[in-house]
Amino acid sequence: MKAWRLPAPVLLLMPAFIVLSAVVVVPLFLSLYSSFTPFRLTRPDSIWVFIGLDNYIRLFGDWAFWTAFGRTVLFLAVALNLEMVLGLGLAMLVEKATRGQRILRTMMMFPMMFSPVLVGFQFKFMFNDNVGLVNNALQSLGLTDQAIPWLIDGNLAFFAILTAEIWSSTSVFAIFILAGLMAMPREPIEAARVDGCTPWQTFRYVVWPFIMPFAFIAMTIRSLDIARAYDIVKIMTDGGPAGRTEILWTLIARTGYSDARMGLANAMAYIAILLSIVFTLIFFRQLAKARQQVGAEW
Amino acid sequence: MEANTLNRLNRRLLKIGHLISLFLAMSIICLPGLWVVLSSLRPTVEIMAKPPVWIPQQLSFDAYVSMFSGAGRGGIPVLDYFINSVIIAASSTIIALVVGMAGGYAFARYRFRGKTAIFVGFMLTRTVPGIALSLPLFYVYARLGVIDTHFGMIMAYVALNVPFTVWLIDGFFRQVPKDLAEAAQIDGCTRWQAFWQVEFPLARPGIASAGIFAFLISWNEFALASQLTRSTNSKTLPVGLLDYTAEFTTDWRGMCALAVVMIIPALALTFIVQKHLVSGLTSGAVKG
Numbered sequence: 001m002k003a004w005r006l007p008a009p010v011l012l013l014m015p016a017f018i019v020l021s022a023v024v025v026v027p028l029f030l031s032l033y034s035s036f037t038p039f040r041l042t043r044p045d046s047i048w049v050f051i052g053l054d055n056y057i058r059l060f061g062d063w064a065f066w067t068a069f070g071r072t073v074l075f076l077a078v079a080l081n082l083e084m085v086l087g088l089g090l091a092m093l094v095e096k097a098t099r100g101q102r103i104l105r106t107m108m109m110f111p112m113m114f115s116p117v118l119v120g121f122q123f124k125f126m127f128n129d130n131v132g133l134v135n136n137a138l139q140s141l142g143l144t145d146q147a148i149p150w151l152i153d154g155n156l157a158f159f160a161i162l163t164a165e166i167w168s169s170t171s172v173f174a175i176f177i178l179a180g181l182m183a184m185p186r187e188p189i190e191a192a193r194v195d196g197c198t199p200w201q202t203f204r205y206v207v208w209p210f211i212m213p214f215a216f217i218a219m220t221i222r223s224l225d226i227a228r229a230y231d232i233v234k235i236m237t238d239g240g241p242a243g244r245t246e247i248l249w250t251l252i253a254r255t256g257y258s259d260a261r262m263g264l265a266n267a268m269a270y271i272a273i274l275l276s277i278v279f280t281l282i283f284f285r286q287l288a289k290a291r292q293q294v295g296a297e298w
Numbered sequence: 299m300e301a302n303t304l305n306r307l308n309r310r311l312l313k314i315g316h317l318i319s320l321f322l323a324m325s326i327i328c329l330p331g332l333w334v335v336l337s338s339l340r341p342t343v344e345i346m347a348k349p350p351v352w353i354p355q356q357l358s359f360d361a362y363v364s365m366f367s368g369a370g371r372g373g374i375p376v377l378d379y380f381i382n383s384v385i386i387a388a389s390s391t392i393i394a395l396v397v398g399m400a401g402g403y404a405f406a407r408y409r410f411r412g413k414t415a416i417f418v419g420f421m422l423t424r425t426v427p428g429i430a431l432s433l434p435l436f437y438v439y440a441r442l443g444v445i446d447t448h449f450g451m452i453m454a455y456v457a458l459n460v461p462f463t464v465w466l467i468d469g470f471f472r473q474v475p476k477d478l479a480e481a482a483q484i485d486g487c488t489r490w491q492a493f494w495q496v497e498f499p500l501a502r503p504g505i506a507s508a509g510i511f512a513f514l515i516s517w518n519e520f521a522l523a524s525q526l527t528r529s530t531n532s533k534t535l536p537v538g539l540l541d542y543t544a545e546f547t548t549d550w551r552g553m554c555a556l557a558v559v560m561i562i563p564a565l566a567l568t569f570i571v572q573k574h575l576v577s578g579l580t581s582g583a584v585k586g
Contacts, residue, residue, distance in 0.1 A: 007410070008404070008408060009404040009408040009410045010410075012400040012401060012403055012404035012408075013400070013401050013404050013416070014400075015396075015397040015400055015401070016397050016398070016400070016401040016420065016460050016464060019397060019453075019456055019457050019460055020420065020423050020457055020460060020461075022453070022457075023435070023453055023454055023456070023457035024423045024426060024431065024457050025423065026438075027431065027434035027435050027437075027438055028426065028431070028434065030434045030437065030438065031430075031433055031434035034434070034437075089323075090323055093316065093319060093320045093323060094320070096316055097316075097320060104320070104324065106569065107324055107327060107328060108327065109568060110327055110328060110331060111327060112568070113514070113561065113564040113565050113568045114331070114561060114564075115517070115518030115519075115520065115536060115560065115564070116518070116520065117518065117520045117536040117539055117540075118518075118536075118539075118557050118560060118561060121539060121553060121557055122330050122331070122333075122334050122557065123330070125333075125334065125337070125550060125553070125554070126330060126333065130346075131345055131346055131550060133333055136350035139349070139350070140349070140350060140352070167326070167327075167330065171327070223425065224421065224424045224425055224461075226425075226427075227427030227428055227429065227430075227521065228428075228520075228521070230427065230428065230429050230520075230521050231520040231521060231536075234520075234524075234540075235539075235540065249427055249429045249430070249521070252427075252429050252430060252433070253429050253525075256433050257525065262433060262437070265433055266433055266434070269427070269429070269430035269433055270430075272427055272430050273425070273426050273427065273430050276425040276426065276427060277422055277425055279425075280421065280422065280425045281418075284418060284421070
């Protein structure tokens with residue numbers, strides 16, 4: 001009689017399963033449970049009080065929460081779209097270059113190596129109203145004679161954070177789209193030109209469908225990492241001034257740690273988690289669709 | 299003739315426009331980093347000067363010297379943070395690589411039920427925002443007494459990195475033809491030997507780049523580290539950078555110097571693997 005053994009893939013996937021469930025899945029169940037309690041760090045017993053959906057109901061009527069939520073979605077929508085367009089532009093510029101492409105590609109990867117904390121710090125330094133590069137440059141050029149309060153005015157601060165985010169992540173898109181452009185066969189483009197397509201038509205109907213899967217890989221990677229905007233905001237403004245740049249994640253941190261209201265923070269966190277999962281699933285599906293489309297045409 | 303010269307002019311204009319926009323784009327990309335490096339070498343007086351001093355008058359490495367000369371002068375124990383960062387990032391990378399190799403191999407070489415679902419499930423664990431994950435982890439770690447320890451941070455980072463290493467390594471193993479390992483098995487290797495002697499060496503550059511990717515993620519992580527570390531026991535460099543802003547007078551030069559210290563390992567490592575990184579993530583994008 002043969003001894004019963006686990007099938008190989010189960011055995012191979014076991015470590016990953018164990019680690020992920022111990023550090024991610026089980027704690028998430030705990031936080032799901034505690035989102036139904038009025039748990040406060042200062043009163044450990046309160047984790048045993050069950051209050052049902054009270055936290056969630058409270059959040060539904062909480063204006064500050066919905067403002068932060070809306071701001072986060074707006075931030076992501078603007079940032080991702082601009083990054084996509086700028087990344088496409090950058091990739092095409094680099095692809096057109098006849099000389100020094102290697103160096104250009106290396107330079108293009110530069111912002112990717114900066115951690116979000118560093119990006120935040122760097123732009124905080126540059127947008128500083130007193131010693132920052134941006135204000136210094138504007139003043140030296142004579143465009144303005146007073147210091148523009150980049151990080152102190154709410155709208156300007158939002159703009160500054162957006163700039164930092166776009167600077168740091170455009171290259172992710174550019175690199176993947178460039179990989180797509182370079183993998184693309186030449187014949188379809190030439191055929192389109194012979195058939196009398198304008199450059200725009202060639203791009204829209206021949207090049208774009210081919211590089212789309214690459215753009216969606218970049219989107220998927222970005223959506224997996226989307227919450228790193230927290231680091232940037234935390235360093236640059238910490239949600240200030242007066243909550244004008246508060247996004248979902250800084251609000252969670254403030255509620256959970258500064259106010260010690262863990263139960264409420266966990267309820268918020270669950271809404272944030274659902275938001276990221278929705279983003280990721282959308283991009284995964286788009287990626288699968290784009291792959292199929294390309295597979296059918298080439 | 300007229301159309302010909304017009305066409306030529308047009309083309310030259312396009313070329314100049316292309317060069318100018320390329321130059322502008324590259325300077326936007328490079329300038330912020332260079333500015334930080336430059337500021338770390340200048341005396342604080344020059345950074346604060348009004349009107350601004352554009353051309354540096356004197357450069358020195360004072361900021362770096364005082365940063366590493368202990369808590370006495372800089373006030374912030376950068377050296378401790380640096381050592382913590384290295385220990386945590388390196389050990390979590392090694393563990394994540396081993397786990398990721400097992401998982402990636404399973405995805406690349408075996409067929410089993412629910413493969414796609416498991417893969418997407420792994421990825422979804424990665425979408426959980428760090429700060430949201432830190433809330434329950436903080437509680438669990440506090441209960442287990444592993445808060446502010448290397449062990450706790452390493453475990454957290456392994457979990458953070460496993461989905462990515464599985465994804466990348468899966469792609470690299472898929473690029474290695476299946477026939478090679480099968481041929482080795484026919485020649486009398488066990489599957490284990492075939493893996494180590496045929497498939498592993500071929501996938502090694504890819505695995506190395508997955509490792510560097512994982513290292514960088516741990517090296518740069520902030521949201522979890524900022525809550526799960528408390529003191530010099532386990533604080534990492536990104537959290538240390540925040541220490542500077544907590545002071546009343548911001549030491550811009552010191553912060554710039556610390557930023558340079560953080561970026562140098564990342565820069566060096568990324569340059570080594572940039573080629574493999576992109577090919578790994580995009581492999582299978584077209585062929586499915």
